[in-house]
Amino acid sequence: MSGVRPVDEQAVRAMYEQHASALLAFVRRLSAGDRLLAEDIVQETLLRAWQKSGRVPIEQVRPWLFTTARRLVIDAHRRRSARPPEASADLPTTALGVESEVDMALDAALVTDALRxxxxxxxxxxxxxxxxxxxxxxxxxxxxxxxxxxxxxxxxxxxxxxxxxxxxxxxxx
CATH class of the missing domain: 1.10.10.10 (Winged helix-like DNA-binding domain superfamily/Winged helix DNA-binding domain)
Structure with a gap:
C-alpha cells in the first residue's frame, strides 16, 4: 500500500478525548435531546475524522467536527422526514417539517450553545x-x-x- 499514510492512533485518541464530550452535548441539543441519535452521530463524525486524519489541519479539527456533526443531524432529520408517518411514528421527531424551519431551529441551537x-x-x-x-x-x-x-x-x-x-x-x- 504505497502512498497511504498510516493513521496516527494517538492523535485520533487525543482528538476524541478533547472533543467528544462537547460534541455529544452539541449534537444532543441539535437532536432535541435524543441521546441515541446523538451518540450515533458523534460516532459517525469521529469515524469520518479518523478516515480523514492527517488531511484536516490541527487548528481546523474542532470546526470541522462541529460542521460535520451539524450536517449529519440535518441529514438524519431529512431521512426521518422523508419516511411515511407510520414508519417513523416511534422515532422522536421535531414537528417542524419545513426545511427552513429546521435550519432556523438548528441555527438557534448553535447560537444558544455558543452564547453559553x-x-x-x-x-x-x-x-x-x-x-x-x-x-x-x-x-x-x-x-x-x-x-x-x-x-x-x-x-x-x-x-x-x-x-x-x-x-x-x-x-x-
Whole structure:
C-alpha cells in the first residue's frame, strides 16, 4: 500500500478525548435531546475524522467536527422526514417539517450553545442588546454600569460569539 499514510492512533485518541464530550452535548441539543441519535452521530463524525486524519489541519479539527456533526443531524432529520408517518411514528421527531424551519431551529441551537460558552458579563449584555432590544443606555441603567462599559462588552462579546460560532463550524459574514 504505497502512498497511504498510516493513521496516527494517538492523535485520533487525543482528538476524541478533547472533543467528544462537547460534541455529544452539541449534537444532543441539535437532536432535541435524543441521546441515541446523538451518540450515533458523534460516532459517525469521529469515524469520518479518523478516515480523514492527517488531511484536516490541527487548528481546523474542532470546526470541522462541529460542521460535520451539524450536517449529519440535518441529514438524519431529512431521512426521518422523508419516511411515511407510520414508519417513523416511534422515532422522536421535531414537528417542524419545513426545511427552513429546521435550519432556523438548528441555527438557534448553535447560537444558544455558543452564547453559553461566553462569560456571564458578555452573555447578559448581548442578550439584553439583541434579544430584549435594550439600548446601551438602558442596559447601563438597568445593570448599574457605565454606558462605555456596556458598549465595550457588546463589542468584545460579539467578537467572542463570532469565535465560538466558528469553533462550531459556522462561517461568519
Amino acid at each position: 460558552s461566553l462569560s456571564v458579563q458578555h452573555r447578559t449584555v448581548l442578550i439584553d442588546y439583541f434579544y430584549r432590544r435594550y439600548t446601551t443606555t438602558e442596559i447601563a441603567a438597568d445593570r448599574g454600569l457605565p454606558a462605555g462599559t456596556v458598549r465595550s462588552r457588546v463589542h468584545y462579546g460579539l467578537q467572542a460569539l463570532r469565535l465560538a460560532l466558528q469553533e462550531r463550524g459556522v462561517d461568519g459574514p
